[in-house]
Amino acid sequence: MKQFLSAHDVSDIKALVQRALEHKAAPQANKDFGAGKRIGLLFLNPSMRTRLSTQVAAQNLGMEAIVFNIGSEGWALEFEDGAIMNGTTVEHVKDAAPIMGNYFDILAIRTFPSLKNREEDYSERYIQQFVKYAGIPVVSLESATLHPLQSLTDVITITENWNKAHGPWTMDHGQKKPKVVLTWAPHVKALPQCVANSFAQWINAWGEAEFVITHPEGYELDEQFTRGATIIHNQDEALKDADFVYVKNWSSYQQYGQVLNNDPSWMLTLEKLKSTNDAKVMHCLPVRRNLELSDEVLDSSHSIVTQEAANRVWAAQAVLEAILKEGK
Amino acid sequence: MKQFLSAHDVSDIKALVQRALEHKAAPQANKDFGAGKRIGLLFLNPSMRTRLSTQVAAQNLGMEAIVFNIGSEGWALEFEDGAIMNGTTVEHVKDAAPIMGNYFDILAIRTFPSLKNREEDYSERYIQQFVKYAGIPVVSLESATLHPLQSLTDVITITENWNKAHGPWTMDHGQKKPKVVLTWAPHVKALPQCVANSFAQWINAWGEAEFVITHPEGYELDEQFTRGATIIHNQDEALKDADFVYVKNWSSYQQYGQVLNNDPSWMLTLEKLKSTNDAKVMHCLPVRRNLELSDEVLDSSHSIVTQEAANRVWAAQAVLEAILKEGK
Amino acid sequence: MKQFLSAHDVSDIKALVQRALEHKAAPQANKDFGAGKRIGLLFLNPSMRTRLSTQVAAQNLGMEAIVFNIGSEGWALEFEDGAIMNGTTVEHVKDAAPIMGNYFDILAIRTFPSLKNREEDYSERYIQQFVKYAGIPVVSLESATLHPLQSLTDVITITENWNKAHGPWTMDHGQKKPKVVLTWAPHVKALPQCVANSFAQWINAWGEAEFVITHPEGYELDEQFTRGATIIHNQDEALKDADFVYVKNWSSYQQYGQVLNNDPSWMLTLEKLKSTNDAKVMHCLPVRRNLELSDEVLDSSHSIVTQEAANRVWAAQAVLEAILKEGK
Numbered sequence: 002m003k004q005f006l007s008a009h010d011v012s013d014i015k016a017l018v019q020r021a022l023e024h025k026a027a028p029q030a031n032k033d034f035g036a037g038k039r040i041g042l043l044f045l046n047p048s049m050r051t052r053l054s055t056q057v058a059a060q061n062l063g064m065e066a067i068v069f070n071i072g073s074e075g076w077a078l079e080f081e082d083g084a085i086m087n088g089t090t091v092e093h094v095k096d097a098a099p100i101m102g103n104y105f106d107i108l109a110i111r112t113f114p115s116l117k118n119r120e121e122d123y124s125e126r127y128i129q130q131f132v133k134y135a136g137i138p139v140v141s142l143e144s145a146t147l148h149p150l151q152s153l154t155d156v157i158t159i160t161e162n163w164n165k166a167h168g169p170w171t172m173d174h175g176q177k178k179p180k181v182v183l184t185w186a187p188h189v190k191a192l193p194q195c196v197a198n199s200f201a202q203w204i205n206a207w208g209e210a211e212f213v214i215t216h217p218e219g220y221e222l223d224e225q226f227t228r229g230a231t232i233i234h235n236q237d238e239a240l241k242d243a244d245f246v247y248v249k250n251w252s253s254y255q256q257y258g259q260v261l262n263n264d265p266s267w268m269l270t271l272e273k274l275k276s277t278n279d280a281k282v283m284h285c286l287p288v289r290r291n292l293e294l295s296d297e298v299l300d301s302s303h304s305i306v307t308q309e310a311a312n313r314v315w316a317a318q319a320v321l322e323a324i325l326k327e328g329k
Numbered sequence: 330m331k332q333f334l335s336a337h338d339v340s341d342i343k344a345l346v347q348r349a350l351e352h353k354a355a356p357q358a359n360k361d362f363g364a365g366k367r368i369g370l371l372f373l374n375p376s377m378r379t380r381l382s383t384q385v386a387a388q389n390l391g392m393e394a395i396v397f398n399i400g401s402e403g404w405a406l407e408f409e410d411g412a413i414m415n416g417t418t419v420e421h422v423k424d425a426a427p428i429m430g431n432y433f434d435i436l437a438i439r440t441f442p443s444l445k446n447r448e449e450d451y452s453e454r455y456i457q458q459f460v461k462y463a464g465i466p467v468v469s470l471e472s473a474t475l476h477p478l479q480s481l482t483d484v485i486t487i488t489e490n491w492n493k494a495h496g497p498w499t500m501d502h503g504q505k506k507p508k509v510v511l512t513w514a515p516h517v518k519a520l521p522q523c524v525a526n527s528f529a530q531w532i533n534a535w536g537e538a539e540f541v542i543t544h545p546e547g548y549e550l551d552e553q554f555t556r557g558a559t560i561i562h563n564q565d566e567a568l569k570d571a572d573f574v575y576v577k578n579w580s581s582y583q584q585y586g587q588v589l590n591n592d593p594s595w596m597l598t599l600e601k602l603k604s605t606n607d608a609k610v611m612h613c614l615p616v617r618r619n620l621e622l623s624d625e626v627l628d629s630s631h632s633i634v635t636q637e638a639a640n641r642v643w644a645a646q647a648v649l650e651a652i653l654k655e656g657k
Numbered sequence: 658m659k660q661f662l663s664a665h666d667v668s669d670i671k672a673l674v675q676r677a678l679e680h681k682a683a684p685q686a687n688k689d690f691g692a693g694k695r696i697g698l699l700f701l702n703p704s705m706r707t708r709l710s711t712q713v714a715a716q717n718l719g720m721e722a723i724v725f726n727i728g729s730e731g732w733a734l735e736f737e738d739g740a741i742m743n744g745t746t747v748e749h750v751k752d753a754a755p756i757m758g759n760y761f762d763i764l765a766i767r768t769f770p771s772l773k774n775r776e777e778d779y780s781e782r783y784i785q786q787f788v789k790y791a792g793i794p795v796v797s798l799e800s801a802t803l804h805p806l807q808s809l810t811d812v813i814t815i816t817e818n819w820n821k822a823h824g825p826w827t828m829d830h831g832q833k834k835p836k837v838v839l840t841w842a843p844h845v846k847a848l849p850q851c852v853a854n855s856f857a858q859w860i861n862a863w864g865e866a867e868f869v870i871t872h873p874e875g876y877e878l879d880e881q882f883t884r885g886a887t888i889i890h891n892q893d894e895a896l897k898d899a900d901f902v903y904v905k906n907w908s909s910y911q912q913y914g915q916v917l918n919n920d921p922s923w924m925l926t927l928e929k930l931k932s933t934n935d936a937k938v939m940h941c942l943p944v945r946r947n948l949e950l951s952d953e954v955l956d957s958s959h960s961i962v963t964q965e966a967a968n969r970v971w972a973a974q975a976v977l978e979a980i981l982k983e984g985k
Contacts, residue, residue, distance in 0.1 A: 029365050037685050039713065049404050049425075053395060053432050057367065060393050065716050067709060076705050085947040087845045092943035096955070096962065097705075100942070103967035104709050189415045286428070287420035291413040299424070306424065311431035357693050377732050377753075381723060381760050385695065388721050517743045614756070615748035619741040627752070634752065639759035 002323040004132065005140045006125075007147050007199070008206040014156065015170075015207070021157045021319035025312070028061050035064035035325055041105035042068045042142065045078070045127065046113040050286060050310055051142045051150065055109060058317035062325070067105070080130055094127075098134035107324055108135050114145035114193050116258030122146060123223070138324045146223075148195045151285050152203035154316040158309045159210070159245055162281055170209065178211050179244035180278070184236055185216035186293040187263050188250035196285050197251045198226040205229040215239035219253055219261045236267060243277040248284045248294050271297050281305045330651040332460065333468045334453075335475050335527070336534040342484065343498075343535070345651065349485045349643040352650075356389050356642075363392035363653055369433035370396045370470065373406070373455065374441040378614060378638055379470045379478065383437060386645035390653070395433070408458055422455075426462035435652055436463050442473035442521050444586030450474060451551070466652045474551075476523045479613050480531035482644040486637045487538070487573055490609055498537065506539050507572035508606070512564055513544030514621040515591050516578035524613050525579045526554040533557040543567035547581055547589045564595060571605040576612045576622050599625050609633045658979040660788065661796045662781075663803050663855070664862040670812065671826075671863070677813050677975035681968070684717050691720035691981055697761035698724045698798065701734070701783065702769040706942060706966055707798045707806065711765060714973035718981070723761070736786055750783075754790035763980055764791050770801035770849050772914030778802060779879070794980045802879075804851045807941050808859035810972040814965045815866070815901055818937055826865065834867050835900035836934070840892060841872035842949040843919050844906035852941050853907045854882040861885040871895035875917045878910055892923060899933040904940045904950050927953050937961045 004010055011017055024031075040059050042052060052068060059066040071078065078097060079090035086093065101108050110131050114122035122145040132139045141149055160170070163179050170176060183200055201222060204212045212230040214222070221232070233239040240246060248269050253259045268291075274280055282303045288294050298304060332338055339345055352359075368387050370380060380396060387394040399406065406425060407418035414421065429436050438459050442450035450473040460467045469477055488498075491507050498504060511528055529550060532540045540558040542550070549560070561567040568574065576597050581587045596619075602608055610631045616622050626632060660666055667673055680687075696715050698708060708724060715722040727734065734753060735746035742749065757764050766787050770778035778801040788795045797805055816826070819835050826832060839856055857878060860868045868886040870878070877888070889895040896902065904925050909915045924947075930936055938959045944950050954960060 032365070037688070039716070041709070047404070049397065049420075050428060053369070053397065053429075056395050057432050060367070067712055069705065069709065076703070079946070083947070083952060086945040087948050091945070092705075093946050096942055096944060096946075099963045100706060100966040101709075103963065104713050104970065286424055288424060289414040289419070290407070290421050290424075291411070292415050296411060307427045307431065310428040314432065360693070375732070377725065377748075378756060381697070381725065381757075384723050385760050388695070614752055616752060617742040617747070618735070618749050618752075619739070620743050624739060635755045635759065638756040642760065 002320065002327055004138050005149060005320045005324065006128065006132070006144065007149050008152070008203045014203070017153065017319050017323065018157050018160050020322070021153070021312070021315040022161060024061070024318040025315040031322065032061065032063045034322060035059065035062035038106045038325055039065045039067065039104070040107040040109055040321065041101050042066060043101065043108065043110045044068070044070045044142070046111050048111050048142060050313055051111065054313035055142065055150070055317045057314050058321055061314070061318055062321055064321065080126060094130045095134050098131045099136055102134075102136035105137060106328070107138050107140060107321065109140040109142050111142035112144055114195070116191055116193065116252060119254070119257040138328070140320060140324070143195055145193070146195055147199040147202065148285070149199055149203070150313065150316050150320065151196055152199040153320065154309060154312045155200055155247065155283060156203055156207050157312050157316055158283065158305060161312070162305060163244070178209055180242055181210040181212050181245045181247065182239050182243040183214045183247045183249065184239065184269065185220050185267060186248045186250045186269065187265055187267050188289060188293055191252040191258050191260050192250050194222055194251045194254055197222055197249050200247055200249070201226040201230060213239050213243070217262045217264065217267065219255060220251065222251070222254055237273065237276065240273055240280070241276050243280045246274070246277065246280045246282050248282060250293055268293065268295060269298055270295050271301065274298065274303055283309050286310050330648065330655055332466050333477060333648045333652065334456065334460070334472065335477055336480070336531045342531070345481065345647050346485050346488050348650070349481070349640070349647040350489060352389070352646040353640070353643045359650065360389065360391045362650060363387065363390035366434045366653055367393045367395065367432070368435040368437055368649065369429055370394060371429065371436065371438045372396070372398045372470070374439050376439050376470060378641055379439065382641035383470065383478070383645045385642050386649055389642070389646055390649055392649065408454060422458045423462050426459050427464055430462070430464035433465060434656070435466050435468060435649065437468040437470050438472075439470035440472050442523070444519055444521065444580060447582070447585040466656070468648060468652070471523055473521070474523055475527040475530065476613070477527055477531070478641065478644050478648065479524055480527040481648065482637060482640045483528055483575065483611060484531055484535050485640050485644055486611065486633060489640070490633060491572070506537055508570055509538040509540050509573045509575065510567050510571040511542045511575045511577065512567065512597065513548050513595060514576045514578045514597065515593055515595050516617060516621055519580040519586050519588050520578050522550055522579045522582055525550055525577050528575055528577070529554040529558060541567050541571070545590045545592065545595065547583060548579065550579070550582055565601065565604065568601055568608075569604045571608045574602070574605065574608045574610050576610060578621055596621065596623060597626055598623050599629065602626065602631055611637050614638050658976065658983055660794050661805060661976045661980065662784065662788070662800065663805055664808070664859045670859070673809065673975050673979065674813050674816050676978070677809070677968070677971040678817060680717070680974040681971040687978065688717065688719045690978060691715065691718035694762045694981055695721045695723065695760070696763040696765055696977065697757055698722060699757065699764065699766045700724070700726045700798070702767050704767050704798060706969055707767065710969035711798065711806070711973045713970050714977055717970070717974055718977055720977065736782060750786045751790050754787050755792055758790070758792035761793060762984070763794050763796060763977065765796040765798050767798035768800050770851070772847055772849065772908060775910070775913040794984070796976060796980070799851055801849070802851055803855040803858065804941070805855055805859070806969065806972050806976065807852055808855040809976065810965060810968045811856055811903065811939060812859055812863050813968050813972055814939065814961060817968070818961060819900070834865055836898055837866040837868050837901045837903065838895050838899040839870045839903045839905065840895065840925065841876050841923060842904045842906045842925065843921055843923050844945060844949055847908040847914050847916050848906050850878055850907040850910055853878055853905050856903055856905070857882040857886060869895050869899070873918045873920065873923065875909055875911060876907065878907070893929065893932065896929055896936075897932045899936045902930070902933065902936045902938050904938060906949055924949065924951060925954055926951050927957065930954065930959055939965050942966050
């Protein structure tokens, strides 16, 4: 793997999932593999789960990880070509990125969208400029429109639970596929579309699910990610016979960055889960309890959100290993 | 040891002190003991000495330590059960703690009291919720009411100095016990009772000192910690023949969190030390010079505050080792 | 080497440069050398390149590095002797430094000047107090008036490029020396004189260059650093036949900390470089593009700023190694 920015960077998702599950079974079996290799974790925006799980993954491979919080450590980067830098930015990405490329073997970056300029956000200019100038493999720790480490984790978690219930998928897939439903949830803030875009992209690329997306009108996601999924605006209908329900809020893509709807009836409840196939409930976390998801669901056996978050380590570990392999 | 929140978690304080002094004599003799084990250091409040000494201790045992500053890295945790999270908190401890429990082998946490609601502070709800939900051993890096790593360090430091002057304590304790005096000192801010509570709890549990506490009226500490000590409001009388004087400010427990007194005559001076048995002076640091403690005392041979702070490493190292041993 | 605060701490600059280039050729060849040794990186002011390169250097030597950001982690240090600490400072350097000296084997510190009180800044009281009280070797990560790791890097980078073009310097120096020009550049903010002072000090101490400094009137640097260099106020004249042009802004030393001039004609351009000997252009970074240095220069083959920044690692590695050797 040369970089890890989206599902398109992975040639065989099922093999990567399999490898992640092997890491889970033996976390430190490859402790020498990354010896002497170094990853820089660069946060233009804050992170908890992603930072910790990637640090743990790097350590499990014997790599050295160095964290740098650009914002709180006082670095304002310039991304505009040709800018006359007499304002607040202190360094151009053209100068900063190649230095990171000299200090590290892999550069991992988190950036958030502005949610103001859709074209700019969807061009992924921040992370793409690091790719352009760093000269080493770049890993997304969530970018303006995607969150691939989360989505790989989600496919791992679905696979793990489905295998446990039904036995491993066979080579000829002679089995019922799980029904996976991505449902929009209310929130008080305007959130990025990243996790939803990315989940859709990965479930489609993975190809092992019957995939349904449900949300209020006006919350249609970018078709480049959702194409292949069934989109239903009636949540009750969408949830019917679901095996996995993925809960997530996002702001509008069409009326870009706006909150069009706060209807609390979209919050998932135990009552709504009755029509499912005893569905497992997923969320990338952090979750606003009793706003996005009720206590009764999160504290029930339906919830696999802790397992999902814990699996972040194995996703990161499989990705870092694959990138180091490419370079060997 | 299953956890380390207070003196009650230690079955044999003297043995733990002895082990810490062995670590001091050979800091990296157990460099393989913690290999592959990982500690998360979670700071809801800032720390310097505690963070650094615990990182050093973990490294001495060959463990990997990952630091996360919850506040400055932008995480607002919710601790209220059943909260509708439509405000400023982004994640519930019920969701965050079990993930930490998956990423780490030991979780160490610092939280401060509000000093507004005594009942809430003394319930230790923050650290107790981590204990409840993390599913791994929790170490206090100072909590709302106690600071056990500091107090263990203090017992280590007293032992070390007493042994040096009088030879090691014998099995039958056929020796004079040192007189240890905890004295209140003035300060400009309202400080927690943690260090004083904890020192009292540990000196009492340790049982090897003649223990006196002195403070102005209105500064009585919670009896659950001080019971067993002699409490004297006259500082001069308390200091008489002292072998160790522990200086610390705290705000009122009864008129909770208030500063009732700023009387500079409570500041320890060389003059006051004349009636002691050439006492060693201790302080947990940071110390406000010439407010809590005069330069003349801190810069004299009475002061053992640097030795005390340095001993923080060996206290942490003995505790982490004991917890890892429990899990092996 | 006992400490690393300025060129005066290095007995043989050329040997140190040579050692750094050996580290560059084999970064992790000495991975066991620093095993069990620990460096504390203490930032009273923010840093990116310096922090990362020093961490990488320490790891290359097998040392453990612990970073502490004093400002953002909430520590306000007192540096005034005899202060009555009833204000905002929470700990005196007299108490903090010796503790660092107990936790670490080497203490590395970054401090900035106030640019308000020249006498105070040029006394280097902050870093000198750490030297006085820490009791272990201190490394400057940039202090009020100097930036020695940057300057050592600069000499390494000049050596490397000159050797590449002309073959290694021989023992008898029977070769033309490179012409090195330090030129002032415009900026919107009042910057320290550190990098310029330090560059002048090192190039003079190194003694292998024809050294010219050019700046507008009023920007004369402290003579203790520049003595030995030719100072010319006409930039065009200074640049003639230059082999290396070092670009840097600084505020006035005489009208201390003031910005006297913002003349954009001082910005280096390709046109100006025509009279040079196809000069290599250097800058310590971060650089304000199109203010200090034009895109056309930075994006041309004249620029060696990335190589220069990358060389920070080898400078730090040679220094840490030399200090550890002293202690062995």
